[in-house]
Amino acid sequence: MRKMHGRKRFIMSSNDNTNGKKPEENGKELAFGKKKSAVEKKGKNEAALKPKRKITIGWVFGMVVLILIAISFVLAPAIQAFVGQGTSNGIVFGKYGKEEIKYSYGNYFYDQVQNYANQYSGSEANQTQALYQIWKSAYDSTVLFxxxxxxxxxxxxxxxxxxxxxxxxxSGAYDKDGKFDVKTYQDASAERKTSVEKSIRRSLPYQMVIDDVGTVLSSSSEVEYIAEMAGNGRTFRYISLNPALYPDELASQYALQNKQLFYSMDMSIISMDSEENAKAVYDAIVNGETSFEEAATQNSLDSYAAEGGKIGRLYYYGLVSNFKNADEAVTLLSAKSGDVLGPFEANGAWAIYKLNSTPQEADYASEELLASVKAYLATSDSNSIDTFLADLATELQREIASKGLDEVALEHDLSVVEVSATPLNLGESQYMSNFSYTDNAGLLANAATNPEIAKQLYTAEEHTLLDPIKSGASYLLVETGENVQDETMGSYIRTFYDYYSGAQNQQDLSQALYSSDAFEDNFLTTFLNVVLGQSE
Known part of the structure; x- marks a missing residue:
């Protein structure tokens, strides 16, 4: 059966993610954030401390277009004035077959830029990001068109x-009081009439195809088949055994045997793109030419720059992975508050650190430390904790067989997760419900992505306790419930199936066209080189 996706007009490329995330603190591994700017060294420390952005004609063009977009006008004379006659004739972003996907004054791409610019008018979004989204959405629309x-x-x-x-x-272009008005049409300028007719004439064949594809009816047999599948579900109940159940005494013992890993320190960082630039910044800091915080704000390439490089308190094990040579990280343990260390080679960068506090040995009985040890074991040294949980699951499975799920959960202070009737939906079709809607804890949903586990969940007899199921770092003890016939869901599918099917057909067509060999996609390169002018 077909996998149903929600209606999505434009298809984004795999590299379109523009959302950066700041790494978590305390117990997490340090990770560099997204680069903000390049640093150029011209033989002096000052050059490294205060990098200058290269201004190009393309960059000027991009900023001019952004300003003009903000008031919803992108004028051909403005483009021509800034980028010359050649580019003002159009910007080619790709091809479909032999036809260029070109932005030029008055064409479909141009109109789409205007439409999306209107949507972003007044937005407080980052200007460069907004500019990208406007052009990318307009481009995707033009490709499909x-x-x-x-x-x-x-x-x-x-x-x-x-x-x-x-x-x-x-169309409503000449409406008055909700109806077509002859006088409004007659009073319209010739330019207005030509513009409206041109827009409608070029859009009609496209709209005819889209309407035809979206209104294809499905057979009654197909509708009944899907409705029956969607209406047949099964309930489940389960308890989860996670790394937090690992005994505190064993976690404390591990920390005592590996003290170095759990030393903590308050840290700041400056990340640079080369050893040369990093040394220049380091020298400027130790010579008193600038403060660590000022240098971080002006030069650091990671997401902590805005905070003057301040990361917060981290365990030593969360810092080690940021060193290309892990042995160099030991230097941090012998440093004291206020020390500036580095530069050290990181993964694809160079880092300078400042100790905001002298490294402290862990309190081996504190809840915070014990929780961090268990989290560390689950991800970095999982054998011991996995063995413990597997043995515990086997033990509790025997107890449940004699006492029942609820009593065992009560005795061990565990919560029973109730999962309402869920149909077997291996393909995650959106015609039907799935565990992502019915499993609030999400652990069974995660396990059921494995087809063998999903098959086991639905082929076992009703009210059967299954063998322990692995879900991430946890083990689940699952009890099957009852098979349930949901007439409401079946009726819903019968009523709306043609609508869903039509939307699916349109989505399938869009995906097929966008992935076709006839499509030559040069959007990102053209956007960076021409619109933003970042050819380097």
């Missing part, structure tokens, strides 16, 4: 004059 119009042309679909006239009347 171009490809579908090519299909329409091959199929002989055209917009006749009569169809165009009717579409103009129904």
């Amino acid at each position: 171009t490809a579908i119009n090519q299909l329409a042309s091959k199929a002989g679909i055209i917009a006749t004059d009569e169809v165009v006239k009717r579409a103009i009347i129904e």
Whole structure:
């Protein structure tokens, strides 16, 4: 059966993620954030401390377009004035077949930029990010528009004059009080009439194809089959055994045997793109030419720069992975508050550290330390903790067989997770519900992504306690419930299936066109080089 996706008009490339996340503190591994700017060294410390952004004609063009977009006007004369006659004739972002995906004054791509600019008007989003989203959304729309119009042309679909006239009347462009008004039409300028007709004439073949694809009806047998599947579900109950159950005394013992890992210190960091630049900044700090915090704000390439480089308190084990040579990290343990150390080679960068506190030995009985030890064991030294949980699961399985799930959960202070009726949905079709909706804890949902586990959940007899199931670092003891027939869900599918199917057909067509060999995608390169002017 087909996998149903929600209606999504534009398809984003795999490299379109623009959301940076700041690494977690305390017990987490240190990770560099997204780079903010490049640092150029010109033989002096001052050059490394105060990098200058390269200004290009393309960058000027990008900023001019952004400013103009903010008031919803991108004028051809402005483009021509800043980037010259050649570029003002259009910017080519790719091809579909032999047809260029070009931005030029008055064309479909141009109109889409205007539409999305209007949506971002007044937005407080980062300007560069907003500019990217405007152009990328307009580009994606233009790619599909171009490809579908090519299909329409091959199929002989055209917009006749009569169809165009009717579409103009129904467009609302000349409405008054909600109805087409002859006088409003007659009073409109010739330029306005030409613009409206041009827009409608070029859009009609595209819209005809989209409407046809979206209104294809499914057979009654198909609808009944899906409705029956969606309406047949099964309930479940389970308890989870997670790393937090690892005995405190064993966690404390591990920490005592590995003291170095659990020393903690308050840290700040400056991350640089080269050893040369890092040394220049380090020398400027130790010579008193600048403070660590000022140097971090002006030069650091990670997400802590805005805070003057301050990370917060970290355990030593969370710092080690940031060193290319792990032995160099030991230097931090012998430092004292206020010391500036480095530069050290990191993974793809160079780092300078400042100790805001002298490293402290752990309190081996504190709840915070014990929780961090267990988290560390679960991810970095999992054998011992996994063995403990597997043995505990086997033991509790025997207890549940004689006492029942609820009593055993009560005795061991564990919560029973109730999962309402869920259909077997291996393909995660959105025509049907799945565990992501019914399992609030999410552990069974995670385990059921394994087809063998999912099969086991639905082929076992009702009210059966299953063997322990691994879910991430946890073990689950799952009891199957009852098979439930949900007539409401079946009725819902029967009522709305054609709508869902039509949306799915449109989505499938979009995906097929966007992944076609006929599509030549040069958006990112063109956007960076021409719009932002970052050719380097």
